[in-house]
Amino acid sequence: MNITAIAPKPPETPVIAASAGPLALYRAMLRIRLIEEEIANRYSAQEMRCPVHLSIGQEATAVGACAALRTDDQIVSSHRSHGTYLAKGGDLNAMMAEIYGRETGCCGGRGGSMHLFDDRVGVLASVPIVGSFIALGTGAALSFRHANQDRVCIVFLGDGAIEEGIFHESANFAALKKLPVIFFIENNGYSCYTNLEDRQPVRPLADVARAHGMPSVQIDGNDVMAVYAATSPAVARARAGLGPTLIVADTYRWREHCGPNYDNDIGYRTPQEFESWRARCPVETMGANLMAQGTLTKTAQAELATEIGAEIDAAFQFAIGSAFPDPATARDHVYA
């Protein structure tokens, strides 16, 4: 792995400054990991009273892909959206307050963990209906084309979403119109508790792109540099008006489909399978590589964790200290 191969600085400063070097990507992954672990730690207090779908183990896909974007580019994602929201620069306080159901949440407490957005940084929407958001992201790309802008949209979908008709409908339209959209599959091998082999025939997932006449690439989704390296040319291609790309990034969800716990004991996957993926932890692997290169030291790593920890503590304090929305506002904004 060549972790110094970072592309030149894109026209607008991205939220994760890939140009700042691999350390920035490592820090972004570590931050997402620590945030989600703190959610898991505190979940049993039953103050976060909405479903949470943690992306622990999948940090490299969100960070590597978003590092290839500009701030004015957009993303859409599914129910498992904390990682992508944070990687694109979504406000942590607003995310935590939303999960806590507070008025300072990004949706003012109307959406919960599964409906994150932040217009300042191009997090257009997350929608917890598998596949539903794929069309929204494709529509965002259509709007860029209409406005003659060189912005792009990344649609983060899971392996399950390519079973939905709306994926193929959107891919067909995007390819037909050469829209600036990237279909980024975070393939964690499971739809809830059903594995890929029980849902789809054996063939490379990336091959579905051929049916829609678009290029595709399959990559190690736990290698943030590989993710960045694959996403950057896809973004450049989309920006140049050459159309969509399908990226399949293989990764693994460490914890249960929904909730804070590990679930290797309930029988749908083996502890051995989990351990094999944990040994390939995207955050630890990147940290070890950076140390081997001399870019990161144990001391610097500890300082990073302390600094991020303070930010997380402040975000939880912000959320818990925020007011609940006024019940009298529950009827607001049904119509624009």
Add this chain to the structure above:
Amino acid sequence: MHEPRLITAGEAIREATDLAMAADPSVVLMGEGVADPKAIFGTTANLSQKYGPQRVIELPLSENGFTGIAIGAAMNGLRPIIVHQRVEFCLLAMEQLVNNAAKIHYVSNGAHRAPIVVRLIVGRGWGQGPAHSQSLEALFAHIPGLKVVMPSSAADAKGMLLASIQDDSPVIFIEHRWVHYVKGHVPPGMQTVPLDGPHRLREGDAVTVVSNSYLTLETIRAAEELAKEGIAADHFDLRVIRPLNVAPIVESVRRTGRLVTVDTGFMTYGIGAEIVSRVMEQCCMQMRASPRRLGLPEYPTPSSRSLAAAYYPRSPDIAAAIAEVAGAPAARIASLRSTLSADRESVPLDIPHHSFQGPF
């Protein structure tokens, strides 16, 4: 100042679309057939030549996908008009309309908007059958966040379509195919008609009658004949199914004490059921007779004209129902039925009759 011209509702819809697209470059027209030679029964004729393929977008057969694409584009500032040649095609897009279009403004605490218009066309006659002729406004009207509009005149078709395109909420705009043929005086230019609820078409003190879409035209004819018999209907064209403005109807029923609803859709769980419920909640004690609903029966629309003959409420049925609620004697009701039935003798029941084509 131009004089209103006599044009059909179908022509009025095309004119509204053309005006909206000329005035606002963010308006785009999307659908299966919008740019083809038939041009959605002529309602999008020549628009693709005038505005080009970037703004008149012929679509692949991907109803849910392109509805979501329209919503995503609308969140970024476009104003897409989607057209389905039949209501039923839009059933494939219910997921996007219900999960995203209807909720995006609410869930984002007012930050996001989905200003799309979804034009749906209700088929009728010539053996359209069970999957090409359903009037499913009740399905859409069930969902908070959607607006549902059903014009019955050429002027409303134009003015309310313009208002729908300018509206920042998603609007389901339901056109009855037989309303497309209706002629009326339509003002030229960008004249919107507000989406503000029922319009009183005839004032009376005997029975409050609420109808929608094509059946408003049959009800107009019924009310004319009832008036000759001394039964004065207070007739409202509902026009906006959601949000439902029931206040003028309640006010009317407080005077008449009688209510008849006439729906183009299925009667059970239909629009009439909602109107009767709202009215009874507010003025039950002022009722002088039980309310009455007319709508489609408890079976799908058959194709054969023999099976479909008794399927739709027609002006004789509407007049009879109103007269019954008004307490008219049986002989007068029978006479009304036979007078109105004679209207239709010259024309088969499965095509629109000239007496319902206006000008209104």
